[in-house]
Amino acid sequence: SVSNKRFPEGFLWGGATAANQIEGGFDEGNKGLNIADVLPGGKGRLKVVNEPGFNYEIDHEKHRYPNHEAIDFYHRYKEDIALFAEMGFKVFRMSIAWTRIFPNGTELEPNEEGLAFYDRVFDELHKHGIEPVVTISHYEMPVNLTKEYGGWRSRDVIAFFERYARAILNRYKDKVKYWMTFNEINSAMHFPIMSMGFTTKEGEHHYQAIFQAFHHQFVASSLAVKACREIIPDAEIGCMILAAPVYSYDSNPENVMHALQKEQMFNYFCADVHVRGEYPAYAQRFFKEHDVKLELHDGDIELIKEFTVDYIGFSYYMSITEKKDKKPEEIIAGNVLEGVKNPFLQASDWGWEIDPTGLRIILNKLYYRYQVPLFVVENGLGANDKVEEDGSINDDYRIDYLRSHVEAMAEAIEDGVDLMGYTSWGCIDLVSMSTGEYSKRYGFIYVDKHDDGSGTLERKKKKSFHWYKKVIASNGENL
Ligand code: BG6
Numbered sequence: 081s082v083s084n085k086r087f088p089e090g091f092l093w094g095g096a097t098a099a100n101q102i103e104g105g106f107d108e109g110n111k112g113l114n115i116a117d118v119l120p121g122g123k124g125r126l127k128v129v130n131e132p133g134f135n136y137e138i139d140h141e142k143h144r145y146p147n148h149e150a151i152d153f154y155h156r157y158k159e160d161i162a163l164f165a166e167m168g169f170k171v172f173r174m175s176i177a178w179t180r181i182f183p184n185g186t187e188l189e190p191n192e193e194g195l196a197f198y199d200r201v202f203d204e205l206h207k208h209g210i211e212p213v214v215t216i217s218h219y220e221m222p223v224n225l226t227k228e229y230g231g232w233r234s235r236d237v238i239a240f241f242e243r244y245a246r247a248i249l250n251r252y253k254d255k256v257k258y259w260m261t262f263n264e265i266n267s268a269m270h271f272p273i274m275s276m277g278f279t280t281k282e283g284e285h286h287y288q289a290i291f292q293a294f295h296h297q298f299v300a301s302s303l304a305v306k307a308c309r310e311i312i313p314d315a316e317i318g319c320m321i322l323a324a325p326v327y328s329y330d331s332n333p334e335n336v337m338h339a340l341q342k343e344q345m346f347n348y349f350c351a352d353v354h355v356r357g358e359y360p361a362y363a364q365r366f367f368k369e370h371d372v373k374l375e376l377h378d379g380d381i382e383l384i385k386e387f388t389v390d391y392i393g394f395s396y397y398m399s400i401t402e403k404k405d406k407k408p409e410e411i412i413a414g415n416v417l418e419g420v421k422n423p424f425l426q427a428s429d430w431g432w433e434i435d436p437t438g439l440r441i442i443l444n445k446l447y448y449r450y451q452v453p454l455f456v457v458e459n460g461l462g463a464n465d466k467v468e469e470d471g472s473i474n475d476d477y478r479i480d481y482l483r484s485h486v487e488a489m490a491e492a493i494e495d496g497v498d499l500m501g502y503t504s505w506g507c508i509d510l511v512s513m514s515t516g517e518y519s520k521r522y523g524f525i526y527v528d529k530h531d532d533g534s535g536t537l538e539r540k541k542k543k544s545f546h547w548y549k550k551v552i553a554s555n556g557e558n559l
Pocket residue numbers: 098101219263264395458462505511512513514515520
């Protein structure tokens with residue numbers, strides 16, 4: 081335990097969610113459909129988009145759509161926020177659903193009902209002394225923009241996004257001081273459908289499409305930073321990346337180099353552009369070698385250079401282990417990032433390798449590369465939970481996971497890392513992103529809802545609820 085190590089005063093303890101994974105009410109309040117609304121539940125959900133005939137339509141005969149109801153935060157937010165307050169949350173990370181504000185993405189005026197909903201949520205949070213941390217875009221591309229424009233493939237989406245960002249920055253300027261632009265922007269390297277709202281077709285020049293879309297998002301992110309500086313000068317606005325340190329499988333320099341290149345293109349590429357405001361030279365080489373030619377407009381490069389982010393928010397679930405020539409059977413099952421098995425680590429039931437030291441490693445790597453404040457905005461263990469006959473849920477495995485990661489953060493702070501806060505993922509059970517399951521639970525709060533659609537939505541405190549309350553009350557001393 082961390083007897084003599086301390087978290088700074090004012091450390092932002094809390095929990096994290098995304099609109100599409102908690103709200104439900106998918107067609108209420110004039111909300112339009114977003115990408116999560118048309119992706120079915122189940123382990124194949126990220127692959128379904130590549131099936132012939134998939135057309136971003138809802139098909140109830142074939143599929144279930146857990147995001148439509150999710151955990152009904154749309155109607156139950158007061159009860160949930162009261163529970164967060166009981167744990168002592170200082171902050172609550174959430175996203176605004178783009179399609180509550182601009183149902184098709186293309187409207188000229190925002191939808192008042194959608195805006196009013198988030199006013200109610202922010203007011204409720206403030207009533208309990210909790211600051212919202214808002215992700216502007218968390219895997220919630222309006223389906224209309226996917227169908228009509230191919231999501232971030234199209235430069236036109238920049239203007240739609242800017243209108244949306246300005247609308248919410250203006251509306252909530254007195255209520256929200258912590259912002260982030262794109263959730264896990266770099267995840268598009270592995271599953272573009274979520275963060276970019278499109279998928280490449282067979283035979284298409286994959287990297288060309290992906291990096292052009294990244295460029296559009298970088299411009300859009302800088303426009304949001306610019307708008308934030310104008311509208312809420314005292315706010316802090318960050319980027320958000322999926323951070324997973326990449327280890328070499330062994331000391332073979334070829335494998336070490338391969339791991340380094342993956343780490344550069346996966347972890348650092350987006351952060352380099354967001355924080356340093358420049359395309360790094362290693363990426364230019366990658367573009368040359370993969371025949372990627374970015375179409376840039378006048379002023380793009382200057383804009384990206386001028387409007388860089390204040391901090392790096394990132395998710396951390398696992399490390400990745402890589403080797404140069406890996407055989408398909410060596411790739412660890414279930415892991416969305418496609419590494420090989422690390423012989424020193426145990427994996428979760430979903431194949432995500434548990435590695436608290438990896439968090440300390442990535443905190444050090446990011447901090448000493450960028451020298452900007454860091455914010456762990458996601459971390460947690462997706463697991464099957466069991467409700468005992470007496471109603472208790474004894475999730476000691478989750479407490480162990482979280483404890484070891486909080487200890488890793490304390491070590492990193494001792495190493496000199498400037499860390500703003502920690503919001504563990506899925507502080508209340510929600511719909512999983514990659515598999516659309518209820519059964520992959522992350523919460524301190526159990527939600528009675530199941531993959532077959534049954535359940536009362538009743539909330540129950542797990543053992544970890546009481547543990548986290550203690551952690552926050554002691555500012556990370558009492559683990
Ligand atoms: C991150 C996302 O990838 O990890 C979240 O930002 C997601 O939206 C979380 O829920 C955990 O992934 P999963 O697939 O277990 O829900």
